[in-house]
Amino acid sequence: MTERANNQLFDAYFTARDMREVFCDQGRVQAMLDFEAALARAEARVGLIPQTAVAPIEAACQAGLYDFSALGEAIATAGNSAIPLVKALGKQIAGNHAEAERYVHLGATSQDVMDSGLVLQLRKALELIESDLAQLGAILAAQAKRYAATPLAGRTWLQHATPVTLGMKIAGWLGAVTRSRQRLQELKPRLLVLQFGGASGTLAALGDQALPIAQALAEELHLALPDQPWHTQRDRLVEFGAVLGLIAGSLGKFGRDISLLMQTEASEVFEPAAPGKGGSSTMPHKRNPVGAAVLIGAATRVPGLLSTLFSAMPQEHERSLGLWHAEWETLPEICCLVSGSLKQALLVAEGLEVDAERMARNLDLTQGLVLAEAVSIVLAQKVGRDTAHHLLEQCCKRAVAEHRHLRAVLGDEPQVTAQLSDAELDRLLDPAHYLGQAQTWVERALAEHFALTA
DSSP states (O other): OOOOOOOOTTHHHHSOHHHHHHHSHHHHHHHHHHHHHHHHHHHHHTTSSOGGGHHHHHHHOOGGGSOHHHHHHHHHHHSSSHHHHHHHHHHHHHTTOHHHHTTTTTTOOHHHHHHHHHHHHHHHHHHHHHHHHHHHHHHHHHHHHHTTTOEEEEEETTEEEEEEEHHHHHHHHHHHHHHHHHHHHHHHHHHSBOOOOTTTSSOGGGGGGHHHHHHHHHHHHTOBOOSSOOTTOOHHHHHHHHHHHHHHHHHHHHHHHHHHHHSTTTOOEEOOOOTTTTOOSSOTTOOOOHHHHHHHHHHHHHHHHHHHHHHTOSOOTTSOSSHHHHHTTHHHHHHHHHHHHHHHHHHHHHTOEEOHHHHHHHHTTTTTGGGHHHHHHHHHHHHOHHHHHHHHHHHHHHHHHHTOOHHHHHHTOHHHHTTSOHHHHHHHTOGGGOOTTHHHHHHHHHHHHHHHHO
16 A cells, blocks of 8 residues: 655654654554554453454554555544544455454544554654663763863853863763663653543443453553553653653754864864765865754754643543644654654764864963963962952953963962962963863763663
């Protein structure tokens, strides 16, 4: 059967192929059919339907048997995807086994099919995201360790501050990845649950067999059975979307840092080079951060989609009009955007190109001013905080006005040389000796990562 044509010109850039396969028409339909097949098995297990009906129903629960274009047209009239699919399923079964057709979809409602099918898709999506996050964490951990002692200028308000290390910066990215992995683990028991409530959530059509069937159905689908159906309680899905939003934002932070470090004026860290990557249609010299663009783009788009999920939470009574419908493409699109962002982050992190010499030169752009705090702190212990601060402030102004290195100015200042020797000044104005706890932060981020991985 044919699948409706999609305009996916940008998919290879913004979305991982394996994630798009989860949420393509084939993936959506198959997930709903998996629910129907499992329902038949569950109802046969408890004796509600004959065992002979199961095989014909299962045989018809293959997405390739259905015309997605026809289903799409029918959805416009039916109002959801389950209604025309169940009708088509019934016709497919009736053509081969009329007796089995009467047992299709027994006791379920359209939203049971769609929501449980969605959860099955989300389980696959979650596996893909967790795998990529674990791989990204491992790469960042190795890079953080590698560059733990490599100094570069810390930047606050986009201006040079005191020195940090590249490893410390990478450890910050790693910590965010680790926390996202923890959040995903924590939400799994709440997210991966069955939706099965029937017409109004009471399963009245199944009588006394309702709970045994629900339990059997959950087991067939390898999902947990929740305390009650959740037709209009959407917090499970929104929580997952919110965590994906955090992942997108953290990856956006990674992309933003990389793009800034790649700027011509900095040129300290680069995405990996590849033929045809990051070029310009007119400027042969360009090396654009095309991977970082995806990370920043996803971080920009996902919050708007997430707001749709939050806006759709106050759903009416036992079944929603319009708010539920607003979710159908929203959460899958968030999954797809995060998947694309993760794939690009993996490429960037793995092939990170670092120019440590340029970092050292950039640290000296202010001719020692970024280390004025280091001198002031030590001098304060000898002459008092206010005096030391004022003295260093005047020396910094003089260094700027005279276009001289701060070390030279301090060496000419009697109030400084009376307290600090040449050796002490040389040490204080060496970035490698003013890195504080940068190494410790790297070690702690690595410990947290490996604790989760163990």
